[in-house]
Amino acid sequence: MTLKTIAVDAMGGDFGLDVTIPGALTFLQQQTDAALILVGDETKIRSALTKASASMERITICPASEVVGMDEEPTSALKNKKNSSMRVAINQIKEGQAQAAVSAGNTGALMATARFVLKTIAGIDRPAIAKFLPGRNNHVTLVLDLGANVDCNSTQLLQFAIAGSQQVAALSPENIRPRVGLLNVGTEDIKGNAAVKETHQLLQRSNLNFVGNVEGNAIFTAEVDVLVVDGFTGNAMLKSIEGAVKFVGTVVKEEFTRSWFNKLAAIIALPTLKNFKRRLDPRRFNGAIFLGLRGVVVKSHGGTDATGFCFALQEAYKAIKADSITKIQAGVAQQLTALEE
Amino acid sequence: MTLKTIAVDAMGGDFGLDVTIPGALTFLQQQTDAALILVGDETKIRSALTKASASMERITICPASEVVGMDEEPTSALKNKKNSSMRVAINQIKEGQAQAAVSAGNTGALMATARFVLKTIAGIDRPAIAKFLPGRNNHVTLVLDLGANVDCNSTQLLQFAIAGSQQVAALSPENIRPRVGLLNVGTEDIKGNAAVKETHQLLQRSNLNFVGNVEGNAIFTAEVDVLVVDGFTGNAMLKSIEGAVKFVGTVVKEEFTRSWFNKLAAIIALPTLKNFKRRLDPRRFNGAIFLGLRGVVVKSHGGTDATGFCFALQEAYKAIKADSITKIQAGVAQQLTALEE
Numbered sequence: 047m048t049l050k051t052i053a054v055d056a057m058g059g060d061f062g063l064d065v066t067i068p069g070a071l072t073f074l075q076q077q078t079d080a081a082l083i084l085v086g087d088e089t090k091i092r093s094a095l096t097k098a099s100a101s102m103e104r105i106t107i108c109p110a111s112e113v114v115g116m117d118e119e120p121t122s123a124l125k126n127k128k129n130s131s132m133r134v135a136i137n138q139i140k141e142g143q144a145q146a147a148v149s150a151g152n153t154g155a156l157m158a159t160a161r162f163v164l165k166t167i168a169g170i171d172r173p174a175i176a177k178f179l180p181g182r183n184n185h186v187t188l189v190l191d192l193g194a195n196v197d198c199n200s201t202q203l204l205q206f207a208i209a210g211s212q213q214v215a216a217l218s219p220e221n222i223r224p225r226v227g228l229l230n231v232g233t234e235d236i237k238g239n240a241a242v243k244e245t246h247q248l249l250q251r252s253n254l255n256f257v258g259n260v261e262g263n264a265i266f267t268a269e270v271d272v273l274v275v276d277g278f279t280g281n282a283m284l285k286s287i288e289g290a291v292k293f294v295g296t297v298v299k300e301e302f303t304r305s306w307f308n309k310l311a312a313i314i315a316l317p318t319l320k321n322f323k324r325r326l327d328p329r330r331f332n333g334a335i336f337l338g339l340r341g342v343v344v345k346s347h348g349g350t351d352a353t354g355f356c357f358a359l360q361e362a363y364k365a366i367k368a369d370s371i372t373k374i375q376a377g378v379a380q381q382l383t384a385l386e387e
Numbered sequence: 388m389t390l391k392t393i394a395v396d397a398m399g400g401d402f403g404l405d406v407t408i409p410g411a412l413t414f415l416q417q418q419t420d421a422a423l424i425l426v427g428d429e430t431k432i433r434s435a436l437t438k439a440s441a442s443m444e445r446i447t448i449c450p451a452s453e454v455v456g457m458d459e460e461p462t463s464a465l466k467n468k469k470n471s472s473m474r475v476a477i478n479q480i481k482e483g484q485a486q487a488a489v490s491a492g493n494t495g496a497l498m499a500t501a502r503f504v505l506k507t508i509a510g511i512d513r514p515a516i517a518k519f520l521p522g523r524n525n526h527v528t529l530v531l532d533l534g535a536n537v538d539c540n541s542t543q544l545l546q547f548a549i550a551g552s553q554q555v556a557a558l559s560p561e562n563i564r565p566r567v568g569l570l571n572v573g574t575e576d577i578k579g580n581a582a583v584k585e586t587h588q589l590l591q592r593s594n595l596n597f598v599g600n601v602e603g604n605a606i607f608t609a610e611v612d613v614l615v616v617d618g619f620t621g622n623a624m625l626k627s628i629e630g631a632v633k634f635v636g637t638v639v640k641e642e643f644t645r646s647w648f649n650k651l652a653a654i655i656a657l658p659t660l661k662n663f664k665r666r667l668d669p670r671r672f673n674g675a676i677f678l679g680l681r682g683v684v685v686k687s688h689g690g691t692d693a694t695g696f697c698f699a700l701q702e703a704y705k706a707i708k709a710d711s712i713t714k715i716q717a718g719v720a721q722q723l724t725a726l727e728e
Contacts, residue, residue: 181634193572196580231534231622239537239619262623263630278580279620281572282603286624289604290631293522294667298639301663302656311656318649322642326635 049081049104050366052146052359053138056086057113057131059150060349066150067094069355074104076356077363083108083144086131108143110134114155116348123155124162132156136163139341146342146362148333150355156345157194157336164341167209167371169378173338174206174277175345176213179287180331185268188214188224190337193281200244203228203274204252204385205378207245209337210272211254212377216370223255227270229279230259241276249274253384291326298322329354333361337374342366390422390445391707393487393700394479397427398454398472400491401690407491408435410696415445417697418704424449424485427472449484451475455496457689464496465503473497477504480682487683487703489674491696497686498535498677505682508550508712510719514679515547515618516686517554520628521672526609529555529565531678534622541585544569544615545593545726546719548586550678551613552595553718557711568601568611570620576600582617590615594725632667639663670695674702678715683707 056066063086070082081104084091088109095102112130114123127133132151138144140163149156157173166173174191181187190206191198198206207226214224228246230238235246237259249256257270262283264270275283302312302319312319324330328347332354336343342365346358365371397407404427411423422445425432429450436443453471455464468474473492479485481504490497498514507514515532522528531547532539539547548567555565569587571579576587578600590597598611603624605611616624643653643660653660665671669688673695677684683706687699706712 182637196572196578196583229623231537231619237537242537242619262626262628263633265627266630266634275623278572278583279623282570282616282620282624283627285603286606286628287603287631289607290628291635292604293607294632294635296523297663297666301659301666304659304662308656308659311652311659315643315649315652315656318642318645318652321645322639325638325642 049079050077050363051081051083051144052148052362052366053083053085053108053135053144054359055131055135055147055149055151056084056091059346059355060116063090063094065350065352065355067091067098068352069359071098071100072352072356073359076360080104080363081106083135083138085110085135085138086113087111108134108138114152116152118152118155120152120154120158123152124158133159133163136160136343140164145366146344148344148346148358148362150346150348150350150358153193153345156343160336160339160341160343164339164343166338167340167375167378169382170205170209170338171202173336174209175334176210176337177284177334178331179265181266182268187265187270187273189265189273189275189280189284191275191277191280192284192334193277194336195277197278198241198276200241200248203241203245203276204248205338207249207252207254207256207272207274208378208381209374210274212374213335213337213370214271216368216373217364221271224271225257225269226254226272226274227257227260227264229262229273229275231261233259233261235259245274248385251385253381288328295323295326329357331357333358335361335365340371342371390420391418391704392422392424392485393489393703393707394424394426394449394476394485395700396472396476396488396490396492397425397432400687400696401457404431404435406691406693406696408432408439409693410700412439412441413693413697414700417701421445421704422447424476424479426451426476426479427454428452449475449479455493457493459493459496461493461495461499464493465499474500474504477501477684481505486707487685489685489687489699489703491687491689491691491699494534494686497684501677501680501682501684505680505684507679508681508716508719510723511546511550511679512543514677515550516675517551517678518625518675519672520606522607523609528606528611528614530606530614530616530621530625532616532618532621533625533675534618535677536618538619539582539617541582541589544582544586544617545589546679548590548593548595548597548613548615549719549722550715551615553715554676554678554711555612557709557714558705562612564596565612566598566610567595567613567615568598568605570603570614570616571600572602574600574602586615589726592726594722629669636664636667670698672698674699676702676706681712683712
C-alpha cells in the first residue's frame with residue numbers, strides 16, 4: 047500500500063503546535079493509508095508528540111528553523127524566510143516527499159510561497175482560493191476565487207471555472223459534468239460588469255457544463271456545483287455568510303436564554319440544537335484549496351482548533367486520493383484546445 | 388398638522404393590489420399623520436379598497452393606465468410606459484403632491500425612471516440602492532450600493548459614503564457622526580483593488596467619520612453604521628446573506644421535525660422559535676432606499692406580502708420625517724467643499 051503523504055506546517059496558525067499536533071494525530075487515526083511530515087521546530091514537535099503519547103508510526107519530522115508571522119508581508123516572507131515551516135512544507139511537494147501541504151499560517155504568504163515554489167499548471171495564470179460551502183439537501187458548492195485575486199479578467203475567471211470543474215469531477219466521480227455558475231447581479235445573460243459579460247461568452251463557448259449567471263444565494267440552493275467569482279466579491283461573500291451564520295447562531299442563543307421558560311425549552315431541545323449547531327459548524331468546512339498550482343496546497347483557518355485542522359488535512363487527503371492535480375492539468379489542456387478551435 | 392404624503396405604485400410587485408392595498412391600509416393605521424396617493428388602475432383600486440371596507444380618509448387615487456412588467460427592460464419602460472403606475476407615482480414627487488414614492492415593481496425600471504424624473508442631488512453622479520441590515524445588539528448597518536452600479540470608481544464610492552452617512556445621521560439624530568466603513572478583503576490600509584485603494588485615500592481626507600477597511604462580516608458586528616461597497620459586490624453579499632439566513636432557517640426546521648422527540652421539543656420551544664423567526668424576518672427589513680436622488684424613492688421587494696410592503700412604506704415615512712433629502716444635499720455640498728480645499 048502506498049501511503050498518501052501530507053507535509054504539515056506544524057508551526058502555522060494562531061495556536062501552532064497546540065492545534066496542529068492533536069489535529070494531525072486524529073487525522074492519522076482516521077486515515078490508515080496516510081502519512082504526515084511534520085515541519086517545524088524539531089524539539090518542540092517531539093515534545094508535543096510525547097505529551098500526546100503519540101506513536102511515531104507514519105510520522106516524520108522535518109526540521110525548519112523559522113516561522114512566518116501571521117501579519118508578515120507575503121513578499122518579505124518569501125524573500126527572508128527560506129527556512130520557514132511553511133516554505134519547507136511546500137518544498138516537500140516539489141522534492142517528491144509529499145503529495146500535499148497543509149498550513150494554518152498567513153494566507154498571503156502561503157499563496158506567494160506556493161506559487162513561487164510549485165508554479166501554476168500550464169494554461170492557468172494565477173491560482174484561486176477555492177472552498178466547498180454547504181447548502182440545501184447536503185449539497186456542497188465549490189466557490190472560487192475567495193480572495194487570492196482582487197482584480198480578475200475574463201481569462202482568469204474562465205480558468206477558475208475549468209479548474210473548479212475538474213476539481214469537483216475528480217472528487218465526485220459520479221458527477222463528471224459539474225454545473226458551473228457565474229456569479230452575477232441577475233440571471234439574465236446581459237447583466238454584469240464588463241469582465242463578467244466577457245466571461246459569460248467564454249463560458250458559453252467552452253465545453254463546460256455552464257448553466258449561466260446565478261446570484262449570491264446560489265451557494266445554498268444546490269443549483270450549481272461550481273460558482274465562479276472574482277476574488278474581491280468572493281471574499282466579501284464568504285465573510286458575509288460567515289458573519290450571517292454566526293449572527294443567526296447568536297440570535298438562537300439569545301432567544302433560548304431569554305427567560306426561565308425558554309431555558310427549560312432549550313434543555314428539552316438540546317439534542318436538536320446540538321445537531322443544528324453541528325451541521326453548521328464551520329470547522330467541518332475548514333480547508334481552502336489553492337487551485338491551479340502543480341501540487342495540492344490547503345489553507346486551514348488560522349484560528350481553528352484541532353477538529354478543524356483535521357478537516358483541512360482530510361481535504362488535502364481527498365485531493366491526493368482523487369489525483370486532482372493530474373485531472374486539472376488534463377482538463378485545462380483539453381478545454382483550452384477546444385476554445386481555440 | 389401637515390400630512391406626510393407617499394405616492395404608492397399600487398400595481399407593482401409580484402402580487403400587485405393584493406399586497407399593496409392591505410399594506411397601505413395597515414400603514415395608514417400606524418401613522419396618523421401620513422397620507423397616501425394610490426397610483427394605478429382606478430376601478431381596480433376602488434374595488435380593492437371596497438373589498439377591504441377601507442375608509443377613504445387620507446387616501447387619494449391617482450389614475451395611471453399602464454403597468455411596467457417585472458421583466459421589462461428599464462429603457463423600454465422609460466420610453467414606452469409614460470403613464471405607468473410607477474412613473475406617475477414618481478411624478479407625484481416632482482409635482483409636489485407627494486414627498487416620497489414606494490414601488491414593489493421592476494428595480495431597474497424604477498431606478499431609471501426615478502433618475503430621469505427626479506435627477507440626482509448636486510454632487511452625486513449616480514444614485515445607490517441602500518438598505519439597513521440587522522446585526523448584533525439590535526444594531527442596523529446601512530449598506531450601499533446593493534446593485535444599482537456594477538462598476539464603481541472611487542468618486543462614486545465616496546459619494547455613496549457621504550450620502551449614506553447623511554441618511555443615517557438624519558434618521559438617528561443621536562448619531563451625528565456615523566461610522567463609515569469601506570468593504571475590503573482585509574482591514575489593512577493597502578488591501579483591495581485600485582478603485583478601493585483610491586476610495587480609502589479619499590475617505591481619509593474627507594470629514595466623514597471613516598473607520599477604515601472592514602470585511603463582509605462587519606454588517607453583523609455593529610462596528611460601522613454605513614458600509615460602502617460597489618454595486619456588484621454589494622448585491623452578491625446581500626443575496627448571499629439572504630440565502631444563508633434562509634438556509635439556516637431550513638436547517639432549524641429540518642432538525643426540529645427529524646423525529647417525534649424533536650417535534651415535541653419544537654412544540655415546547657415554539658414561542659422561542661417564533662421569536663427567533665420574527666427577529667430575522669426579512670419583511671421587517673424590507674424597503675431599499677434609492678439614495679442620491681432629489682426625492683425619497685423606496686423599493687419594496689417584489690415578492691413580499693402586505694406586512695413587508697407596510698415596512699417599505701414606513702421606511703419612506705421615516706425618510707420624509709427626517710427631511711433626509713435636504714440633509715443629504717447640505718452634507719454633500721459641505722463634504723465636497725471640504726475635499727476641494
